[in-house]
Amino acid sequence: EAGVAQSPRYKIIEKRQSVAFWCNPISGHATLYWYQQILGQGPKLLIQFQNNGVVDDSQLPKDRFSAERLKGVDSTLKIQPAKLEDSAVYLCASSSGQGIYGYTFGSGTRLTVV
Amino acid sequence: AQSVTQPDIHITVSEGASLELRCNYSYGATPYLFWYVQSPGQGLQLLLKYFSGDTLVQGIKGFEAEFKRSQSSFNLRKPSVHWSDAAEYFCAVFSPGGGGNKLTFGTGTQLKVEL
Numbered sequence: 234e235a236g237v238a239q240s241p242r243y244k245i246i247e248k249r250q251s252v253a254f255w256c257n258p259i260s261g262h263a264t265l266y267w268y269q270q271i272l273g274q275g276p277k278l279l280i281q282f283q284n285n286g287v288v289d290d291s292q293l294p295k296d297r298f299s300a301e302r303l304k305g306v307d308s309t310l311k312i313q314p315a316k317l318e319d320s321a322v323y324l325c326a327s328s329s330g331q332g333i334y335g336y337t338f339g340s341g342t343r344l345t346v347v
Numbered sequence: 348a349q350s351v352t353q354p355d356i357h358i359t360v361s362e363g364a365s366l367e368l369r370c371n372y373s374y375g376a377t378p379y380l381f382w383y384v385q386s387p388g389q390g391l392q393l394l395l396k397y398f399s400g401d402t403l404v405q406g407i408k409g410f411e412a413e414f415k416r417s418q419s420s421f422n423l424r425k426p427s428v429h430w431s432d433a434a435e436y437f438c439a440v441f442s443p444g445g446g447g448n449k450l451t452f453g454t455g456t457q458l459k460v461e462l
Contacts, residue, residue: 237390266450275351275437275452276391289449324390331443333398335381336450338390 235259237339239325245345251313254342257306258327264288265302266336267310268324276324282308315346349374349442351453359459360428368423368456370438379441380421381450382412386434394436397421408432433460 238257246252258265263284268276279298281289285305293300297316302308312319322343326336350373360366372378379398383391395406402414412423421438438453 273454275439275454277452278449281449326391332450333379333441333443335393335396338383338392340388340390343388 237325237327237337239323239339239342241342242340243343243345245347246315248317248346249314251311252315252344253309253311254323254325254344256308256310256325256339258308258325259337262327262329262337263305264328264330264332265308266326266328266332267300267308268326268338270322270324270341272321279310312344315344317346320344320346349378349440349449349451351438351440351451353436353438353453353456355456356454357457357459359461361461362430363427366423366425366428366432366458368436368438368458370421370423370453371419372421372438372440373419374440374442378421379443380412380414381439381441382406382410382421382423383437383439383452384408384434385437385455391437394423428458428460430460430462433458 240255265282267279270276279293280300282302285302300310322341324341326338328336352371381396382394385391394410395404397404397414435455435457437455441450
C-alpha cells in the first residue's frame with residue numbers, strides 16, 4: 234500500500250511569512266495526526282482528526298497555526314505568521330480506527346524560519 | 348498524564364556488540380507501548396509494540412523489547428548491532444481516551460555505530 238505522502242519536503246521562509254504543508258494519508262485511514270518535532274526533541278502532537286472532525290487540538294497554537302481536513306482525506310497545516318521557534322520537522326501520520334496498533338508516519342516537512 | 352523518559356540522549360556501540368536502549372513510562376492503566384526508529388531525513392518507522400500478554404515482544408530488524416511493569420520500563424534490545432542501525436530511536440506510550448487517543452513520545456536516543 235502507498236504510504237503517507239507529505240509535501241513539500243523542505244521549506245525555508247522568513248519570519249512573519251506564511252507557509253502551508255500538505256498530507257495525504259493511507260487510503261482508508263480515518264484518523265490523521267500532525268506532529269511537530271523540534272530538533273533534539275520527540276514529536277509532539279499538534280492536532281488529531283477523525284474523518285473531517287477535530288478530536289484533539291489542545292497543543293495547537295491557534296493564534297498562528299490552523300489545520301483542516303475538509304473531505305476527510307487529505308489535510309493542510311498552515312502557519313501564519315511564522316516565528317523562528319516554528320523551525321521544526323512537521324510529521325503527518327495516519328491510523329485506522331483508534332490507532333491502537335500504531336501510526337504510519339510520512340517523511341515529514343522540514344521547516345526553517347530565518 | 349502519560350509520559351515517557353529516555354534517559355540516554357546518545358549511545359555509541361561497536362558493530363556486532365549488543366544494544367539496550369532504556370525507556371521508562373508513566374501511565375495510570377495498562378500501557379500500550381511502542382518503539383519507533385527514525386533515520387536521517389525520514390519519518391518514524393514502527394519497530395515493535397506491546398499491548399498485553401507475553402512481556403517479551405519481537406519486532407522487525409532483529410529488535411526485541413521487554414515490558415517490566417514493576418520497573419515501569421520497556422527497554423529495547425538487539426543482540427548484535429549492524430552499522431545500518433545507526434538512527435534515532437523513540438519510545439512511545441499510547442493512551443486511549445475520550446479526549447482523543449494520543450501517542451506520546453520520549454525525547455529519543457541517538458544511536459551511533461562504530462565500525
